[in-house]
Structure formats: C-alpha cells, structure tokens
Amino acid sequence: MSSERRLQRGERIVLASHNKGKLVEFRALLAESGIEIVSAAELGLAEPEETADSFEGNAAIKALAAAKATGLPALSDDSGFCVAALDGRPGVYSARWAGPDGNMTLAMQRVHDEMGASPDKKAAFVAVLCLAWPDGTTRFTEGRCEGEVCWPPRGDQGHGYDPIFVPQGDCRSFAELSSDEKNATSHRGRALTRFLQSCVTPDPV
Ligand code: IMP
Numbered sequence: 551m552s553s554e555r556r557l558q559r560g561e562r563i564v565l566a567s568h569n570k571g572k573l574v575e576f577r578a579l580l581a582e583s584g585i586e587i588v589s590a591a592e593l594g595l596a597e598p599e600e601t602a603d604s605f606e607g608n609a610a611i612k613a614l615a616a617a618k619a620t621g622l623p624a625l626s627d628d629s630g631f632c633v634a635a636l637d638g639r640p641g642v643y644s645a646r647w648a649g650p651d652g653n654m655t656l657a658m659q660r661v662h663d664e665m666g667a668s669p670d671k672k673a674a675f676v677a678v679l680c681l682a683w684p685d686g687t688t689r690f691t692e693g694r695c696e697g698e699v700c701w702p703p704r705g706d707q708g709h710g711y712d713p714i715f716v717p718q719g720d721c722r723s724f725a726e727l728s729s730d731e732k733n734a735t736s737h738r739g740r741a742l743t744r745f746l747q748s749c750v751t752p753d754p755v
Contacts, residue, residue, distance in 0.1 A: 555687055556751045557623060562586045563681075566616035566626035568597055571709035572738075576627075579733055579742045583750055587625075590616050605630065605642060605678035606690055613682035625745075626680050627738060631711040633699060634672035635665050641676075644711065658714050662701050671698040673715060675724075675737040679745050689749050693740030708732060 557563065565576055568591045577587055590597070598615040600608040609628035616624035630644035640647045640661070647657040665671075674696045681689045696718050703713030705725025712724035717735055724732055733739040 555683065555689070556749055557585060557681070558751050559584045559753060560586070562588065562622060564593065564595075564616045564620050564622050564624040565589045566595075566612040566624045567591075569709075572627060575729070575733060575736075575738055576625075576742070578729060579739060580746075583746055585750065588622075590624075593620060595619050600628070600642075603642060605676060605692075606680070608642060609678045609680035609690065610682065610688055613680040613688065614686065617682040617684045618686075621684050623684075624682050626682070627677055627741070628680075629675065629677035629737060631661070631715070632674050632676055633661060633665065635668035635670045636661070639664075654710060658703055658711060661699065661711070661714060665699065671700075673697060673699045675711075675715065677737040677741040679741045681745070681749050691741050691744040691748060693737040693742070693744065695735055695737040695740065 563585060565573060565587045567573065567589065573589050580587060595616055598611050600611060602608045602611060605628040609626045612626035612628065613624045616626065630641045632638045632641050647660055648654050649656055674694050677693045679691045698716050699714055700716045700723055701714060704723045705713050707727060708725045715724045716722065717724065
C-alpha cells in the first residue's frame with residue numbers, strides 16, 4: 551500500500567539497518583531535518599531475510615518489519631553495486647558476495663575476476679529508500695551514482711565496494727573521499743535528498 555503521507559520534522563523514526571556505516575551516513579545526511587534516528591540494532595530488532603529480487607522489494611521487507619515491530623515509522627535502504635560488464639551484478643546480491651563474514655576483499659576480488667579483461671568499466675551504486683508506517687503504508691525514493699570500476703582498490707574511507715569505485719567527474723575512489731564529499735554525490739545522498747523533498751513536511755515559511 552503506497553501513500554502520500556509525510557513525516558513531520560522532529561519525528562522519531564527507526565533506521566531499519568544493522569550496518570554501522572549506513573547509520574553514520576544517514577545520521578549525517580538527516581542532521582539538518584531534525585528527524586531523530588534510532589537504529590534497529592540499538593533496539594535489538596532481528597534482521598529479516600532479504601528474499602526479494604529487487605532493491606524495492608528488499609527495502610520494503612526491512613522497513614515494514616521494523617515499523618511493525620516498533621510502532622514507529624521506519625526507514626530502510628536497500629542498495630548495491632551494479633557493474634555493466636556483469637549485467638548489473640552483484641546488484642541486490644552485493645552484501646552476499648562478501649560471504650557470511652562480510653569479507654569485502656573477497657567481494658571486490660570477485661568483481662575484478664568476473665570482469666576479466668572487459669574494456670567496459672561502467673558501474674553504478676543504486677539506493678532505494680523505503681519509508682514504512684506500522685499500518686503498512688510505504689513510500690519509495692531512489693538515487694543512483696554513475697562511475698567506473700578501478701583496480702587495484704584505493705583508499706581507506708567509507709565501506710563496502712568504495713575502494714573500487716570512481717564516481718563520474720572525479721579521479722578519486724569513493725574510499726578516497728571525505729564523508730561530506732561522498733554524501734554530496736552518492737546514491738544514498740541523492741535518494742535522501744529526494745526523500746526529504748517528497749516524504750518530509752517542509753518547514754513553514
Ligand atoms: P544492503 O545492506 O542489503 O542494502 O546491502 C548493500 C550492500 O551493497 C553493502 O553491503 C555493500 O556491499 C554495498 N553498498 C551499498 N552502498 C554502498 C556504498 O555506499 N559504498 C560501498 N558499498 C556499498
């Protein structure tokens with residue numbers, strides 16, 4: 551069930567994620583909005599299984615589970631790294647390519663190995679946000695950041711596939727940018743800008 555319902559400034563929401571990197575990014579990106587974030591991990595919520603084959607489907611599973619468990623509006627992000635030469639993979643399987651221990655060295659190596667000598671280095675990070683209310687209503691916003699795969703991995707900031715992604719218009723990898731620089735152009739930053747515009751009630755003028 552989707553709706554036009556909006557969050558009020560100052561409202562408390564659950565971030566339906568156990569990923570510390572994402573929590574830091576969301577808190578920084580939502581700081582101005584006055585929306586207070588408490589994370590699913592801080593509330594001890596179980597992580598639902600991501601069984602959908604799309605970013606939207608998995609974002610809805612996470613946000614609806616957290617909203618129903620807490621009675622609060624819940625925001626989730628499902629995101630991934632989509633490589634053109636791999637027909638968009640790892641995509642929704644980005645976290646799974648790191649194996650049960652979340653080994654990103656392994657995941658980045660697999661991207662490199664599967665790309666082989668392909669001259670097509672194009673890649674994009676994609677993020678879909680889902681805002682869900684306990685009554686089951688949902689709203690979605692999406693953001694993309696286009697760029698290229700680089701090898702070997704570079705930089706020690708950020709998380710996930712950041713060391714092997716160079717955003718369009720830059721020559722540094724995401725892992726070589728400060729968090730402010732990354733947030734200004736990242737898929738999640740763009741999805742959140744759209745989220746603030748369409749899902750949060752603006753301040754009265
Ligand atoms: P999710 O938590 O199910 O959305 O999984 C997303 C996965 O995509 C993460 O575990 C990372 O591997 C990857 N990913 C998503 N966003 C980023 C990013 O900003 N930088 C690097 N990797 C990312």
